[in-house]
Each structure stands twice: as structure tokens, then as C-alpha cells.
Amino acid sequence: xxxxxxxxxxxxxxxxxxxxxxxxxxxxxxxxxxxxxxxxxxxxxxxxxxxxxxxxxxxxxxxxxxxxxxxxxxxxxxxxxxxxxxxxxxxxxxxxxxxxxxxxxxxxxxxxxxxxxxxxxxxxxxxxxxxxxxxxxxxxxxxxxxxxxxxxxxxxxxxxxxxxxxxxxxxxxxxxxxxxxxxxxxxxxxxxxxxxxxxxxxxxxxxxxxxxxxxxxxxxxxxxxxxxxxxxxxxxxxxxxxxxxxxxxxxxxxxxxxxxxxxxxxxxxxxxxxxxxxxxxxxxxxxxxxxxxxxxxxxxxxxxxxxxxxxxxxxxxxxxxxxxxxxxxxxxxxxxxxxxxxxxxxxxxxxxxxxxxxxxxxxxxxxx
Amino acid sequence: xxxxxxxxxxxxxxxxxxxxxxxxxxxxxxxxxxxxxxxxxxxxxxxxxxxxxxxxxxxxxxxxxxxxxxxxxxxxxxxxxxxxxxxxxxxxxxxxxxxxxxxxxxxxxxxxxxxxxxxxxxxxxxxxxxxxxxxxxxxxxxxxxxxxxxxxxxxxxxxxxxxxxxxxxxxxxxxxxxxxxxxxxxxxxxxxxxxxxxxxxxxxxxxxxxxxxxxxxxxxxxxxxxxxxxxxxxxxxxxxxxxxxxxxxxxxxxxxxxxxxxxxxxxxxxxxxxxxxxxxxxxxxxxxxxxxxxxxxxxxxxxxxxxxxxxxxxxxxxxxxxxxxxxxxxxxxxxxxxxxxxxxxxxxxxxxxxxxxxxxxxxxxxxx
Numbered sequence: 087x088x089x090x091x092x093x094x095x096x097x098x099x100x101x102x103x104x105x106x107x108x109x110x111x112x113x114x115x116x117x118x119x120x121x122x123x124x125x126x127x128x129x130x131x132x133x134x135x136x137x138x139x140x141x142x143x144x145x146x147x148x149x150x151x152x153x154x155x156x157x158x159x160x161x162x163x164x165x166x167x168x169x170x171x172x173x174x175x176x177x178x179x180x181x182x183x184x185x186x187x188x189x190x191x192x193x194x195x196x197x198x199x200x201x202x203x204x205x206x207x208x209x210x211x212x213x214x215x216x217x218x219x220x221x222x223x224x225x226x227x228x229x230x231x232x233x234x235x236x237x238x239x240x241x242x243x244x245x246x247x248x249x250x251x252x253x254x255x256x257x258x259x260x261x262x263x264x265x266x267x268x269x270x271x272x273x274x275x276x277x278x279x280x281x282x283x284x285x286x287x288x289x290x291x292x293x294x295x296x297x298x299x300x301x302x303x304x305x306x307x308x309x310x311x312x313x314x315x316x317x318x319x320x321x322x323x324x325x326x327x328x329x330x331x332x333x334x335x336x337x338x339x340x341x342x343x344x345x346x347x348x349x350x351x352x353x354x355x356x357x358x359x360x361x362x363x364x365x366x367x368x369x370x371x372x373x374x375x376x377x378x379x380x381x382x383x384x385x386x387x388x389x390x391x392x393x394x395x396x397x398x399x400x401x402x403x404x405x406x407x408x409x410x411x412x413x414x415x416x417x418x419x420x421x422x423x424x425x426x427x428x429x430x431x432x433x434x435x436x437x438x439x440x441x442x443x444x445x446x447x448x449x450x451x452x453x454x
Numbered sequence: 455x456x457x458x459x460x461x462x463x464x465x466x467x468x469x470x471x472x473x474x475x476x477x478x479x480x481x482x483x484x485x486x487x488x489x490x491x492x493x494x495x496x497x498x499x500x501x502x503x504x505x506x507x508x509x510x511x512x513x514x515x516x517x518x519x520x521x522x523x524x525x526x527x528x529x530x531x532x533x534x535x536x537x538x539x540x541x542x543x544x545x546x547x548x549x550x551x552x553x554x555x556x557x558x559x560x561x562x563x564x565x566x567x568x569x570x571x572x573x574x575x576x577x578x579x580x581x582x583x584x585x586x587x588x589x590x591x592x593x594x595x596x597x598x599x600x601x602x603x604x605x606x607x608x609x610x611x612x613x614x615x616x617x618x619x620x621x622x623x624x625x626x627x628x629x630x631x632x633x634x635x636x637x638x639x640x641x642x643x644x645x646x647x648x649x650x651x652x653x654x655x656x657x658x659x660x661x662x663x664x665x666x667x668x669x670x671x672x673x674x675x676x677x678x679x680x681x682x683x684x685x686x687x688x689x690x691x692x693x694x695x696x697x698x699x700x701x702x703x704x705x706x707x708x709x710x711x712x713x714x715x716x717x718x719x720x721x722x723x724x725x726x727x728x729x730x731x732x733x734x735x736x737x738x739x740x741x742x743x744x745x746x747x748x749x750x751x752x753x754x755x756x757x758x759x760x761x762x763x764x765x766x767x768x769x770x771x772x773x774x775x776x777x778x779x780x781x782x783x784x785x786x787x788x789x790x791x792x793x794x795x796x797x798x799x800x801x802x803x804x805x806x807x808x809x810x811x812x813x814x815x816x817x818x819x820x821x822x
Contacts, residue, residue: 089764090783107475110498113763113781113793130478131498353724356776356798371771378746378798395481396457403739408724413481415458425481430724430746 097157102127108361186342203254210240258329263347264311354382379430385441390449465525470495476729545735554710571622578608626697631715632679722750747798753809758817
């Protein structure tokens with residue numbers, strides 16, 4: 087009698103890779119739809135190689151799974167909707183997942199909540215420039231997002247990208263993210279809000295909980311995430327990226343999947359975002375989300391001048407025995423996220439200093 | 455340029471399965487030598503199916519690996535020695551691993567340390583009966599160990615098992631285990647000693663740290679484990695099982711591999727025994743072994759009357775959100791270890807009560 091479910095993941099990168107451990111622990115079979123057998127998760131686990139933009143490939147892949155979920159936002163919503171009508175169980179469902187794919191739809195859906203001013207444009211309007219221009223879908227890590235300083239610049243951009251989500255440029259104090267999980271039964275849970283530190287539009291470091299926050303600000307951010315999860319009928323985990331300006335919390339982006347800003351939960355929380363995502367999509371009761379230490383600091387390792395990442399490990403392991411490594415087994419390319427490191431403990435200044443050193447050392451910026 | 459190593463594991467059960475996550479995180483390729491593709495680890499990871507008692511099979515398996523290690527003690531030492539002479543790197547090496555396989559050899563090697571009185575016999579001697587009789591190799595979980603109440607009983611046993619390790623029956627207060635790791639460079643680390651609770655010769659629960667221990671007793675137990683690791687030139691992790699009687703610590707058994715009494719380290723320590731084993735055999739600097747909570751309690755789930763283990767999950771997850779599950783994906787048979795659960799926190803009475811409930815519920819002893 088087969089009672090343990092089989093979960094399919096569209097995508098086979100590091101997010102799928104980090105889902106393998108909780109899947110194994112929970113007795114859940116995981117299979118990924120990979121671009122190639124060299125993808126992070128595919129290197130060591132059951133997978134199918136195929137094109138997620140080809141409906142026949144996805145149909146066949148889904149047929150062997152009890153539930154299908156996502157590691158990225160790139161699969162066409164039309165494929166999800168068609169297969170849903172044939173009985174495939176995608177979670178989150180297309181009705182929720184669309185807000186991860188379509189930034190304009192997300193703004194419209196959540197327009198009663200605090201957003202930057204926004205407008206979908208095909209022609210450059212009179213506006214308070216400089217402003218932020220985003221492609222409606224597909225952008226991440228700084229791609230598909232532009233700062234436009236004038237109407238003239240927007241006119242130029244619209245020649246290349248005919249439809250743009252124009253947003254008010256927020257002079258925020260800092261950015262945070264709140265991870266939230268919700269199950270089909272409506273059980274929901276959040277983790278402590280996370281301060282995200284960006285460089286060139288890419289998150290390089292996270293600190294949890296947000297050092298600048300009072301208890302009531304933390305609660306307000308968590309409540310905002312819970313409210314969004316309920317309104318879009320999220321199933322699974324979601325990152326809500328938020329601008330903080332004084333006491334204001336303004337929604338920046340949603341990602342309806344495990345997210346870089348939640349990587350700290352692997353070591354820093356009783357239940358990781360990856361385990362929680364599985365519990366949520368399988369409608370298992372959600373796990374405890376409290377932290378196991380006062381602070382958790384995570385740093386993204388970006389490809390730099392070192393092509394050999396193994397020897398630098400030795401140095402960092404010897405220097406910082408408490409440092410936890412996550413290697414994505416990707417080819418090193420400058421600026422590419424190829425891994426992350428996490429450390430937990432009591433002294434935030436020391437923890438950040440260890441992470442900063444690790445990032446600089448791995449990227450080749452410093453030699454010792 | 456391939457710089458990340460490939461590790462082979464002889465055996466593909468739950469210990470190999472739980473090594474997959476740290477291997478992936480560290481970027482290390484792991485391949486197992488499985489009895490069948492249905493083995494715990496083999497179900498979801500790269501493996502070779504073959505007989506570990508066949509030297510040609512092991513030779514071929516080892517040829518693709520940088521280092522070969524063990525999940526169990528069953529591979530003939532002659533195979534290890536022959537392949538070592540051909541240049542295969544087994545870690546721990548045969549010179550250390552023999553003490554895991556041969557209990558008489560272990561007693562002789564460590565005879566200057568506190569042991570129960572012991573003697574290898576082929577004929578029943580005058581002795582202080584009742585005594586413990588053990589087969590020299592191959593026993594575990596209560597198998598290969600007998601209580602003999604009289605010389606007459608030993609004579610009968612020797613007809614079936616012609617060579618016996620006879621040991622003094624220790625009226626111990628309780629049993630503990632200390633996990634210890636050592637690298638080829640001689641770097642060594644221990645974790646907090648663990649109280650093990652047995653039923654019918656099988657460990658059913660562990661509590662870490664040992665509730666009955668003072669700081670100096672903990673230190674004495676850790677020092678004993680470190681001394682043994684050094685003397686046998688351990689590489690990898692090892693469990694030292696110890697009888698505690700008053701202030702005395704008496705060596706019971708050694709297991710030169712990750713061990714059931716160290717499962718709590720997955721959630722309860724900064725570095726798990728599985729990650730540490732990989733670090734040690736690859737001569738990477740060892741990780742921090744401090745605990746992340748005051749207490750860690752682990753319970754072994756033994757097969758009972760419930761053949762469906764998925765539905766009972768729901769109940770326990772709903773009751774105890776902080777409970778962490780480890781399912782071994784084995785066919786349920788009465789008395790067989792099919793998984794374990796761990797919980798960490800501050801209140802030992804509550805933690806033990808949750809684990810006790812979980813074990814009773816999963817085994818079918820209680821229904822709610």
C-alpha cells in the first residue's frame with residue numbers, strides 16, 4: 087500500500103536541492119523537472135530532463151506525481167491552467183501562482199494594502215521621475231528592473247519593453263522579507279522577519295530577526311504577510327519582500343516558493359522553509375517556526391575570481407567551525423549565486439563579521 | 455577541474471540516507487553500495503547494487519571513489535586489507551575498523567582502560583555466573599549477545615557458537631554513549647554524552663546531555679572517548695558505548711561509524727555526526743559540536759501493528775509542531791527500526807513525554 091506521496095518540482099536548482107533533505111526525512115518521494123542532469127538537484131536525485139515550456143513534457147511529468155510545485159516562476163501560466171483543468175494538482179494553484187508571475191496583477195490584487203504608487207503603462211506618462219520600471223514578469227536579482235530618471239528614458243525603454251509596470255521610487259530605510267506558509271486547510275505560520283542586504287540589486291546577506299525592529303514592527307510585518315497569504319489563497323511558502331520607511335511597510339515583491347531570504351531557516355529555525363513548503367502543499371500540519379538561536383546571519387556566495395571553491399572551504403572551516411556551508415554545485419561564473427553560508431549565535435557583530443569575511447574570501451576579494 | 459571529492463559508502467540504509475543532506479550541502483558526491491535499489495538511501499540517490507562480500511564488486515565500486523567508508527561492520531576485513539594494499543583509501547582504515555568488527559580485539563587493545571572482566575573462550579571456564587556471552591563479531595541490537603546463567607548454559611551455547619567473548623555481567627546504573635570524531639591530522643571533537651535507554655537490548659530513546667551527569671563526569675566520559683579515538687587512530691566518527699556504575703565508566707562497545715545514539719546531533723548540535731563523518735574522512739577541519747538547545751531527546755520508531763505510517767504522522771505533527779521526523783522508508787516489520795523522532799528544548803520532562811507519546815502512538819500501543 088503506497089501512502090507516502092510523490093511530489094514533482096518544476097525546476098531542479100538549489101531550491102529543489104535543499105528540499106531533498108526534508109523530503110527524505112519525511113519519507114516523501116521527490117522528482118524534479120530539470121533543464122539538464124547537471125542542474126544542482128539533478129546531480130544527485132531522481133529527475134526528468136525536459137522543457138517546462140512544453141505542455142506535453144509537463145503533462146507526462148505531472149502524471150507520475152501526486153502534487154506538482156515550483157522552484158521558479160518561468161512556467162507559462164497557460165500550461166498550469168490547462169493541466170489543472172485535466173486534474174493535475176499544482177500547488178500553489180494557478181490562481182495564487184499568477185501573483186508570483188505577474189507583478190501588475192499582484193499590485194492590483196493587493197491595491198488596498200500599502201504599495202508604492204504604481205501604474206501599468208505602454209506610453210510614458212507624466213510622473214514623478216526618477217521612478218522604477220519593471221517588466222511585468224520574469225525579472226529577478228535585478229534583471230527586468232530599471233531606474234528611469236526621466237520621461238525621455240522611459241520612452242526609450244518602452245521601445246524595447248512595450249509594457250511596463252511603473253512604480254514610485256521609494257527612498258526606503260531598508261528592505262526586509264517575511265517568509266510565510268499556508269496550507270489548503272488555511273493553517274498559516276510565519277518566521278521572524280529578515281533584514282535583507284542588497285548589492286547591485288542582488289541580495290548578498292540576510293540578518294534574522296530584523297535588528298532595527300521593535301516587537302510591534304515585527305508583528306506588523308508578519309501580519310501583513312499572513313494577510314497576503316490568506317487573500318491570494320497561498321498554498322506552500324511565500325516570501326513577501328517589503329520596503330521599510332519609518333513606520334511604513336510597503337509591499338515590494340512576492341515569490342510563491344522557498345526563497346533566498348528564507349535560507350537561514352535551515353539552521354536557524356525548528357522547521358526550515360523547505361520542510362514547511364512540503365508540509366503545506368501536502369496539507370500536513372505545519373511545523374514550529376521559532377528560532378533556535380538569537381540571531382541567524384546568511385551570506386550568498388557569488389562567483390568571483392576563484393574557480394576552485396573546494397580549497398577555500400578548508401580555510402573557512404578551520405577559521406570558523408560553526409559556519410554552515412551550502413554548495414549549489416554550479417559552474418562558477420562571476421556574480422552567479424553558487425552557494426551560501428549561515429551562522430547562528432548570540433553576538434550579532436561577531437556573526438556578521440564571520441559572514442562578511444567568508445563572502446569576501448570565497449569571492450577572492452581578500453586572501454586571508 | 456574536479457576538486458570536490460567523491461565518497462563511497464559500503465551500505466545504503468538509513469545512516470547513508472542521513473549522510474546525503476550534508477554531502478549535498480558540502481558539494482560532495484556520495485555513492486552507496488546497496489543490497490538493493492529498495493534500500494533507504496538507494497531509493498533517492500546514486501548507488502550501485504552489489505554484494506559487499508564479493509571483492510571484485512567492492513574493487514569496482516571503490517575505483518570510482520576518492521574515499522570509501524562504512525555504514526555497517528559486515529564487510530570482511532580481508533577484502534578491506536587486500537584493496538588497501540592495492541591503494542584503495544578506506545576510512546576508517548582496516549587497522550582502526552577491526553576494533554569495530556572484532557570485540558575481542560577491541561578488549562585486548564583497550565585492556566589498560568576500564569573494561570568489564572573479559573576472556574575469549576572455546577571451552578566453558580569456572581567463572582562468576584551469570585555472565586554475558588558475545589559472538590566475537592557481527593552482533594548488534596541484542597543479536598549475538600546472551601546472558602548465560604551457569605557453566606552448563608555456556609557449554610550448550612559453545613556447541614552452537616564455538617568461540618565466545620565472555621564478559622562480566624555489570625550491574626550498571628545506566629548506559630551512555632559518547633560520539634567522537636577524529637581526522638587524519640589528529641584533530642578530534644566530541645559531543646555531549648548521551649544517555650541511552652534500552653528495551654529488549656534495543657535502544658529506544660536517547661537523552662542529551664546525560665541528565666544524571668555532573669560536568670566532571672561528562673568530561674571524564676568525553677576524555678575516555680577521545681583517548682580511545684587516538685589510540686586506535688580513528689578517522690571518521692565513532693560511538694563509544696559505556697556502562698556507568700557509580701563513578702565508574704566501563705567500555706561496552708565501539709561502533710566506528712555514525713550511530714543511532716548520535717542521531718540527535720542532526721537537530722541538536724551545530725554539526726551533525728553525519729556531516730562530521732564526511733569532514734573527518736576528507737580531512738576537512740571539524741565542525742562545531744556545541745548543542746543548539748539545552749536538551750535533545752530522540753526516540754526510535756519500531757515497527758508495530760500499524761503498517762501505514764503516513765496517517766499517524768498527521769496526528770503527531772498536529773499535536774507536536776516541534777517534533778522532527780526521520781522516516782527510513784523501510785518495510786514495516788514488528789520490532790524493526792523504521793524511523794526516529796527528535797525534539798529539542800528547555801523542559802526535559804515535557805520533551806520526554808512528547809517522545810514517549812510519539813513512540814507509543816507510532817507503534818500502535820496507544821490510539822491518541
